[in-house]
Amino acid sequence: MSDLPPYPPLDPTTYDLIIVGTGVPSSILAAAAASSSGTSVLHLDPNPFYGSHFASLSLPDLTSFLHSNSNSPSPPPPPPPSDNPDFLSVDLATRSLYSSVEIATFDSSILDERHSRKLNVDLCGPRVLFCADESINLMLRSGSNNYVEFKSVDASFVGDSSGELRSVPDSRGAIFKDKSLALAEKNQLMKFFKLVQAHLAAEEAVRITEEDMESPFVEFLANMRLPPKIKSIILYGIAMVDYDQDNVEACGGLLKTREGIARLALYITSIGRFSNALGALIYPIYGQGELPQAFCRRAAVKGCIYVLRMPITALLLDKETGGYKGVRLATGQEIFSQKLILDPCITLGSESMSSLTDQQKETLRVLVPKAISSEGKIARGICIIRGSVKAGISNALVVYPPKSLFPEQLAAIRVLQLGSGLAVCPADMHVLYFSTVCDNDDQGKAALLSAMSTLVRPQVPENSESESVVENDNVEAKPVVLWRALYVQELVKGEFGGSISSASSPDGNLNYNELVESAVKLYEHVMGSEELFKEETSPDNATEEENDGGVEIEAM
Numbered sequence: 165m166s167d168l169p170p171y172p173p174l175d176p177t178t179y180d181l182i183i184v185g186t187g188v189p190s191s192i193l194a195a196a197a198a199s200s201s202g203t204s205v206l207h208l209d210p211n212p213f214y215g216s217h218f219a220s221l222s223l224p225d226l227t228s229f230l231h232s233n234s235n236s237p238s239p240p241p242p243p244p245p246s247d248n249p250d251f252l253s254v255d256l257a258t259r260s261l262y263s264s265v266e267i268a269t270f271d272s273s274i275l276d277e278r279h280s281r282k283l284n285v286d287l288c289g290p291r292v293l294f295c296a297d298e299s300i301n302l303m304l305r306s307g308s309n310n311y312v313e314f315k316s317v318d319a320s321f322v323g324d325s326s327g328e329l330r331s332v333p334d335s336r337g338a339i340f341k342d343k344s345l346a347l348a349e350k351n352q353l354m355k356f357f358k359l360v361q362a363h364l365a366a367e368e369a370v371r372i373t374e375e376d377m378e379s380p381f382v383e384f385l386a387n388m389r390l391p392p393k394i395k396s397i398i399l400y401g402i403a404m405v406d407y408d409q410d411n412v413e414a415c416g417g418l419l420k421t422r423e424g425i426a427r428l429a430l431y432i433t434s435i436g437r438f439s440n441a442l443g444a445l446i447y448p449i450y451g452q453g454e455l456p457q458a459f460c461r462r463a464a465v466k467g468c469i470y471v472l473r474m475p476i477t478a479l480l481l482d483k484e485t486g487g488y489k490g491v492r493l494a495t496g497q498e499i500f501s502q503k504l505i506l507d508p509c510i511t512l513g514s515e516s517m518s519s520l521t522d523q524q525k526e527t528l529r530v531l532v533p534k535a536i537s538s539e540g541k542i543a544r545g546i547c548i549i550r551g552s553v554k555a556g557i558s559n560a561l562v563v564y565p566p567k568s569l570f571p572e573q574l575a576a577i578r579v580l581q582l583g584s585g586l587a588v589c590p591a592d593m594h595v596l597y598f599s600t601v602c603d604n605d606d607q608g609k610a611a612l613l614s615a616m617s618t619l620v621r622p623q624v625p626e627n628s629e630s631e632s633v634v635e636n637d638n639v640e641a642k643p644v645v646l647w648r649a650l651y652v653q654e655l656v657k658g659e660f661g662g663s664i665s666s667a668s669s670p671d672g673n674l675n676y677n678e679l680v681e682s683a684v685k686l687y688e689h690v691m692g693s694e695e696l697f698k699e700e701t702s703p704d705n706a707t708e709e710e711n712d713g714g715v716e717i718e719a720m
Contacts, residue, residue, distance in 0.1 A: 174471070174493075174499060178499075179205060179502075180501060181203065181502065182208065182491060183207045184507050185508070186207065186215055186216050186460055187216040190505060194459065195462040196697055197468075197690065199306070205463065205468040205469070206471070207470050208471050208475075210474060210507075212473050214472070215457065218455070218670060220452055221284070221285055223283055230262055233262050251482065253480060254479040256476060256477060256479065256512060261654045264605040264652045268647070270647065279590055279593075282584075282590045284589075285548075285595060288544070289452065290674065293447070293448075293675055295438055296433040296434040296437055297675055297677060298681070302696075305697040308461070308462045311462065314446040315447060316446055316447075318559045319331065319332075319561075320444075320445070320563070322401045322565065324569070325568065325569045329562060330344045355388075356385075377425070378420060379420070381399070381403070382399065382419070384421040385399070400576045407574065408567060431444050449587050475493070480498060488664055491504065504665075508666055539656070540601060541602050541603070542599055542602065542671075543598075543601075543605070543652045545596075546649040547645050547648050548589065548596075549644060549646060550643060553643060555641075557581075558582075558583030562580075575601050577614075579615060596616075598612045612650060620642050621643070655669060655671060655672060665689060665690065
């Protein structure tokens with residue numbers, strides 16, 4: 165490839181494990197595998213940055229990445245023939261995970277160097293961590309917490325089409341201070357939380373019955389005689405349910421009470437875990453891209469070798485057995501390993517497959533993960549705004565439950581506002597992230613545009629006449645959009661193959677728990693039953709240090 169830097173040949177040329185892509189699941193795997201005694205790991209990424217689909221980028225870099233990864237790439241040129249007659253070369257191709265990319269600049273000054281260098285924008289937002297997340301525990305066990313710092317998300321809200329934002333209470337004091345709840349509603353909510361806490365504490369007198377645990381969570385809440393407003397806060401503002409739980413056909417499957425209680429437990433145990441973390445949610449300073457980098461740094465300390473700007477172009481298979489042997493880099497060098505983990509957008513080239521014999525194709529089906537497994541789509545949006553969606557609050561989560569913005573809204577829409585205190589934007593701006601799961605691109609983008617129009621207002625052209633713009637007080641208070649991006653991402657689940665597996669793409673969740681779970685399963689598949697980060701510190705005794713208002717998680 166002509167744009168590759170002049171890399172010297174890699175040495176050594178044989179490893180236990182080669183990983184392609186530095187996303188969160190792959191980076192966790194790299195750190196865990198490198199921590200295992202005697203395991204050699206080569207970690208490659210075709211991009212010039214760490215994080216892959218989980219990266220935090222400048223506006224120009226994010227724009228370039230989305231455009232280049234939303235169009236089907238042209239077939240790569242045929243690789244040079246192998247000098248080794250014992251290997252069969254199977255070309256690889258890149259699959260686009262993004263579609264319907266729309267990027268608009270409403271104020272050209274946002275692209276000035278003085279602004280753009282202060283913007284770190286997440287590819288897979290909105291995303292936060294609960295203080296009691298398994299991802300936090302994993303960072304503590306691995307020692308990756310030494311390379312990243314967090315700050316609190318100040319508040320959470322549930323919104324509707326009127327523009328009202330109702331607080332999601334995170335403590336007993338917050339419940340009684342909430343002016344949007346009537347006294348009876350406050351008492352009902354307190355009674356419900358006491359029941360959940362008693363159940364979690366295994367108090368037999370107030371345990372939730374097994375029958376209730378297997379029932380739909382929405383029915384359990386109704387049996388608790390909670391009013392619709394409170395049910396909405398619990399389902400969509402705390403349990404983070406995606407689909408309308410009152411519409412079985414639309415949601416495809418109702419959340420069971422057991423899972424609902426588990427999600428409430430995560431929320432409750434997150435509050436107060438770190439004394440200087442307000443509420444349940446935290447976010448990494450400098451953006452979500454710091455998380456995969458933290459695991460990559462830990463892996464490098466343990467001996468993992470990193471090479472960026474390095475695509476792989478082909479698999480190398482044994483001609484006689486069809487077994488996996490290694491990969492060919494874009495430089496033409498051949499590297500060998502026992503196992504290979506692929507980025508979720510890498511697949512087998514169709515032209516190369518057509519040239520194989522039936523027996524070779526059958527061998528590949530066993531060796532390589534099944535065809536990329538799509539689990540639907542998620543529409544994502546980003547707005548750079550001047551002002552805040554809630555006066556006096558910089559970092560906030562807003563959830564719009566199903567049907568709260570328009571009757572056809574099938575899924576919840578999540579919005580995350582982040583300010584300059586997190587080093588993601590200039591002091592007079594905020595970054596807004598939007599997301600909603602969807603069946604198709606048009607449906608997802610329409611939902612996001614509805615949320616955007618509720619929270620923010622478009623930039624007024626400089627040459628427009630002021631008297632031609634009629635705004636009420638509510639609109640006047642809305643922040644102004646300076647830059648906007650809309651795109652749809654395919655949700656791809658990682659697959660396990662024989663010697664070759666693939667990692668997962670960013671999912672549709674707010675936190676990383678399911679991605680961590682997939683990384684742990686991938687580690688067990690690759691490394692056997694060996695314990696994850698067994699040499700590192702236990703997360704049981706976690707503390708934090710204060711540094712300019714940040715949260716540095718540590719193990720005691």
